[in-house]
Amino acid sequence: MVDGVWGNGVSFDNTLLSETYKRLGRTPPWPFWKDRCYRTVKSMFQNVPMERSGTHHNALDDARTQAQHLIEISKAHGNFL
Numbered sequence: 001m002v003d004g005v006w007g008n009g010v011s012f013d014n015t016l017l018s019e020t021y022k023r024l025g026r027t028p029p030w031p032f033w034k035d036r037c038y039r040t041v042k043s044m045f046q047n048v049p050m051e052r053s054g055t056h057h058n059a060l061d062d063a064r065t066q067a068q069h070l071i072e073i074s075k076a077h078g079n080f081l
Helices: 010-023 038-044 059-076
Strands: 005-007 035-037
Touching (some): 005 010, 038 059
Parallel strands (some): 005 035
8 A cells, every 4th residue: 555645636636546446446555544735735835946847738747847846845844755
């Protein structure tokens, strides 16, 4: 089981992913209380700039950019991840 899952809005990304697992007859590998919201963290720590990479609005490139931004926010604020 994974420790949690991050989405750019838990009510969208995480919900879609969880529903996909369920439609495939599988249980999501994270407990519902471990949904994490990148959008919330991003708004709390606006002092850390996001450096985009890849193609804007390409799902994989956006996910990589957001993950790297989250890592940078964590580093700048006590390594909370």
